[in-house]
Amino acid sequence: MYICVDFDGTVVDHRFPEIGKPVPHAIKWLKRLNECGARLILYTMRSDSEQMGNVLSDAVRYLENEGVSLFSVNNNPSQKDWTTSPKVYGDIYVDDSAFGCPLIKPKGFTRPCVDWKIVGPQLEHLCLSRRL
């Protein structure tokens, strides 16, 4: 199961190009989804450039340092066999900008972020039920 996960507002608070404070429970749930066999794809607007610096690499390193395993970054290598579409294939997309995504606004955060207390258990359930 491929889960595409946004970064700013989903894993950390919106502080681009910096790395914001951790979104509550995001890392815990991403690691749990790793354990459930989900293939996590970092799906973010961040990109490394001379102008902005290594903001994508910063995000990847952040997740690695937190113990989250990424299947890939801004692409899904498995889709090359069956499509030329530039859209990254995922079974599920988790993004604070997605319509319907449960959000919270922790104190001190710049904008609402993903409510992992709601999203995490539902993804875990989906992941475990598809694995059977």
Ligand SMILES: [Mg+2]
């Ligand atoms: Mg976002």
